[in-house]
Every structure is written in C-alpha cells, then in structure tokens.
Amino acid sequence: MGILEKISEIEKEIARTQKNKATEYHLGLLKAKLAKYRAQLLEPSKSAAGKGEGFDVMKSGDARVALIGFPSVGKSTFLSLMTSTASEAASYEFTTLTCIPGVIEYKGANIQLLDLPGIIEGASQGKGRGRQVIAVARTSDVVIMMLDATKGEVQRSVISHDSTLFGLFQIHVPSSPPKKGGGISFNSTVPLTQCSEKLVQLILHEYKMFNAEVLFREDCTPDDFIDVIVGNRVYMPCLYVYNKIDQISMEEVDRLARQPHGVVISCGMKLNLDFLLETLWEYLALTCIFTKKRGQRPDFGDAIILRSGASVEHVCHRIHRTLASQFKYALVWVRVGLRYR
Ligand SMILES: Nc1nc2c(ncn2[C@@H]2O[C@H](COP(=O)(O)OP(=O)(O)OP(=O)(O)O)[C@@H](O)[C@H]2O)c(=O)[nH]1
C-alpha cells in the first residue's frame, strides 16, 4: 500500500471512530501514525525520478519570496508586473507548471520572487504539484499567500485551517538517537485533561522513542504533543495578499485590508503595489549596512544587505574575502526605527 492510501485509510478510521474516553488511546495512536506518514510525504523522495523537475531554482539575491495560492489568483501576473521576467498568465487554471524566478529590486536589495503553480486542497498530501510547491516555499524567507479578493475569505480559511499547507509551517528535523537505558519518565506541572501517561507512551513508541523525559507545562492535546515529536514547528512569515480588488466593492476592500497580515492589491489596475512592497520589506526584516570613510558622510546609495542576525564577520566577507582575517575593530552606528516587528 502506498503512503497516500495508508493516510486515507487512517483518516477514514479516525472519522468512523467515536470520540470518548474508551477510544482515546486508539485515536491518539491513529493520529500519531497519520502524522508520521504525512511527514514522510514531505521528505524529498529517495528516487530522483519525477522529483522536483523544474522546481530546483538556484537561490540568488539577498532574500527569497515564494508566491503561493490557488490557481488563477494572479501569481504570474504579479511576477510579470514586479520583475523584468515574464511569466505566462491566462484565465485558465494551472497555467504555470514549474517554478519561475524573477527579481524585485527594492531599496538596493535584490529580492528573488518565485512564481509557482497553483495549489489545490490536499496539496500537502501530494495532490497536484503540492509537494514541490511546499518544498520550494520552505526555502524562502517570506511566503506571499495570494488570494482572489472575490473569494478571499473562503480561500484564506482553507489555506490556513485545512491541512493543505500543514507542511509549510513545519520543518521536519529527525529525532536524535535514543539514549541507552532510561525508559520514559512522565511529569506535568499542570493538570492534564487531554493527554495521559499511557497515551504519551503509545505515541512515543510509535516513533520508536523508548527513552525520554517528558514534562508537560501546558494542558496539550495529543496533536500538540505529536507536533513536538515530529519536529519543531517553525512558522514562516506569511503575508496574505488579496488580489483583484478591482472586482469588489470599496466596503469589501476596506474590510479585507484590515485582516491580520493582509494587504489588498490589484495587479490589473496597479493598485497599492507600493504599499505591498513596503510591507514585504518589513516582513523580510533585512539589515542594511552602509559603510563610510573616515571624515566623510556614509554612502546611503549603496547598502550591504544581510539577513537579520548577521554578524560583523558577515559584513567583512561581503566587502572582501580577506578582510575578516585582518580585521581589528569596527565603528558601528545604528539607526533605529519604530516600525519594527
Ligand atoms: N480583474 C483582475 N484580473 C486579474 C488581476 N490579476 C490577474 N488577473 C487575471 O486573472 C487571470 C489569472 O492570472 P494568472 O496570473 O495566470 O494567475 P495564476 O495565479 O498565475 O494562475 P495559475 O498559474 O494557473 O495558478 C488572468 O486572466 C489575469 O489577467 C487583477 O488584479 N484584476
């Protein structure tokens, strides 16, 4: 049986199992299995055949942004508008079938923008090109979720609540090998209403973990616990962009513009694109370093652009590869802004 079938079998079994105290362990076990298979789906396949063809785009520039969304929301139109690359746009779904890179030049930075095929419900389970799209999205610094403003509400809720993009927000890290001896110790600092020692043991055994110290500091659900085991959830900065606002009323535009992490635009009428760039820039949280010669004003036209968290050593490497080894000290001035996340 293939993984997809196994997943669907388990999902069916979960659906037909009544939820009560007596079935709690059984359900927990099923969910653990389900999560395990899903994680397998998201791992790159062993055989190179059929894997990611047309999706392996080299990283370039200072940052990478992936365009994710349902078919025909205007992803390719957006890429063609913002970069000098043309990506075919048309009124039928699945116009784009591979990953198409372009470059946005903004504030002296080169931001690589990736156009991708439309995703459909069930993408993370391998439907359509879902797996490849998600794999590319995970390599980016910010994800733009593009939505059709005329269907914005529905699309956004599907994207964020359905398991469609489960994998996008979760980076799989293999668990460390078990320590010799020990077994499983179980403790909690709060009363647990949803997980029990037995259930935790079952879940851990399912993941072949026989030695572990488990401490609950919150009243977690079995799903929360599984998330912790499968890997650390890493949430990527994500901007919801409602395109095609030329098709909806002003009241509706106003309402969408107030959605959290939301920006409204129209590619067709070139509306609000500057604000989108400004917001994207904020989400990228890049650090701009300007150099200055002694006694002269800094050259604000020419920035060294680094990801946040970069060190002085990184700056040295960007100036000259031998600079770091001869480096003695640096004078650093910092410009602070109020609008930082
Ligand atoms: N009215 C309106 N139509 C738009 C806008 N932006 C794009 N479109 C149209 O929407 C249709 C789909 O655009 P695409 O850019 O192909 O959409 P896509 O998301 O790349 O589609 P797939 O590659 O098939 O997933 C085209 O007919 C575009 O002309 C907009 O702001 N307003």
Ligand SMILES: [K+]
């Ligand atoms: K299209």
Ligand SMILES: [Mg+2]
């Ligand atoms: Mg397209």
